[in-house]
Amino acid sequence: MTHPIIESLRGGLVVSCQAYPGEPLRHPETMAQMAQAAVLGGAVGIRCQGLADIAAIKGQVGVPVIGIWKDGHEGVFITPTLRHARCCMTAGADIIALDATRRPRPDGLTYAQNVEALHSEGALVMADCGSFEDARMAVDAGSDIISTTLSGYTGEREKTTGPDIELLERMVATFPHTPVICEGRIHTPQDLKLVMDKGAWCAVVGTAITHPTTITSWFAQQCK
């Protein structure tokens, strides 16, 4: 049976609210306000980064929160170790998203060992995959959700202009018993409709909703 928290995301839009060190919106309260605004617009879940943001957002919204902790910029950096994952749990995340590539992890544990430990502690795990082979590994490891998050960022898949539809379709067709989230480069409502039509359990949109600097640049480029 699908866990009620995952069931509540089915068919809906999850909004990723993230701002990075040095960026003007980098403040937990600002991200919590962003998350509240997204929920008012119809988001069924929020994805967010960093312990302070997870806690601030959990304090303000009733929808499930997918928590990550990005540490570093190279190799495995999305919730790279079991320690990072446990901290996300403690901060209040309902679902912990982890890098689910087949690359070595900084603490020497395998992805499967992370899932096993987190499940024994009551967490739900979302696998951020960069390829079909990652998705297979993540399903074999017992992930609660698999996603296309890292497609185009790990060298295994070309970085498509929009979402990686080909990978999404293959994951949906091959793993019918594991919810597949489409995440990454969904930039328009039309992109979102397409990924839902292709069988995504739900979709995560970040930049196109919550990163005004990038959105502004899309418009500004048209003035040059």
Ligand SMILES: CC(=O)N[C@H](C=O)[C@@H](O)[C@H](O)[C@H](O)COP(=O)(O)O
């Ligand atoms: C690759 C990576 O680090 N992705 C991150 C994962 O949390 C975020 O930077 C993205 O904003 C998120 O995946 C949503 O994608 P998009 O912003 O394209 O809608």
